[in-house]
Amino acid sequence: SAVISQKPSRDICQRGTSLTIQCQVDSQVTMMFWYRQQPGQSLTLIATANQGSEATYESGFVIDKFPISRPNLTFSTLTVSNMSPEDSSIYLCSVVGATYEQYFGPGTRLTVT
Amino acid sequence: AQTVTQSQPEMSVQEAETVTLSCTYDTSESDYYLFWYKQPPSRQMILVIRQEAYKQQNATENRFSVNFQKAAKSFSLKISDSQLGDAAMYFCAYTPPAGGTSYGKLTFGQGTILTVHP
Numbered sequence: 001s002a003v004i005s006q007k008p009s010r011d012i013c014q015r016g017t018s019l020t021i022q023c024q025v026d027s028q029v030t031m032m033f034w035y036r037q038q039p040g041q042s043l044t045l046i047a048t049a050n051q052g053s054e055a056t057y058e059s060g061f062v063i064d065k066f067p068i069s070r071p072n073l074t075f076s077t078l079t080v081s082n083m084s085p086e087d088s089s090i091y092l093c094s095v096v097g098a099t100y101e102q103y104f105g106p107g108t109r110l111t112v113t
Numbered sequence: 114a115q116t117v118t119q120s121q122p123e124m125s126v127q128e129a130e131t132v133t134l135s136c137t138y139d140t141s142e143s144d145y146y147l148f149w150y151k152q153p154p155s156r157q158m159i160l161v162i163r164q165e166a167y168k169q170q171n172a173t174e175n176r177f178s179v180n181f182q183k184a185a186k187s188f189s190l191k192i193s194d195s196q197l198g199d200a201a202m203y204f205c206a207y208t209p210p211a212g213g214t215s216y217g218k219l220t221f222g223q224g225t226i227l228t229v230h231p
Contacts, residue, residue, distance in 0.1 A: 033218070033219075037156075042204060042222065042224050043158075043204070043219070043221045044221075045218055092158065094158075094219075096216075100165075100208055100210070100211075101146075101148060101163050102160075102208075104157070104158035106155075106156070106157050107156045107157070107158075109156070
């Protein structure tokens with residue numbers, strides 16, 4: 001299994017600003033994933049972050065809004081840019097285990113006012 | 114594209130009783146993996162149980178078991194001897210095997226809120 005930490009655990013931000021969320025894994029992994037969970041909803045994949053290459057974004061998500069960095073095999077950041085109240089969500093990072101299950105970080109609860 | 118459907122937005126069960134949560138999915142793949150995740154109010158996603166599509170035997174983890182019907186594309190979760198700590202949102206999820214562009218990506222159902230009454 002993998003132990004994943006995220007910072008911050010929660011934040012309240014003003015519209016128009018940006019927030020960078022950090023994800024740290026206790027072991028080296030090739031792929032990291034970022035998900036969004038809007039209030040009362042399920043999880044939706046934002047993008048896949050591979051070390052040494054550009055992140056791959058899912059339909060409906062763009063790099064200008066959600067830039068991702070992956071500087072090494074244990075760390076990634078997701079930035080939520082030019083925030084609006086519609087960006088209020090829980091953001092979670094995850095990694096794939098040896099038997100295809102995914103391990104998730106504790107999530108970052110973002111509120112945009 | 115793969116889809117996962119949970120048709121029960123909410124379910125409730127008495128403590129010590131048994132409850133079954135439903136999940137159906139759609140895929141053209143023959144090999145894939147299915148999961149049930151639990152999300153308590155702490156919002157931490159916790160893996161409950163996993164099932165490989167190539168295995169006919171239903172997975173079991175203590176009080177949790179699945180009824181996997183591959184032909185019907187059905188994957189239900191049975192919780193036996195329900196406990197107060199089982200109260201949470203439960204998500205069914207699908208992922209394809211390695212080798213494709215979607216490797217590692219989870220597709221989630223809408224979730225089922227489980228309430229456990231003492």
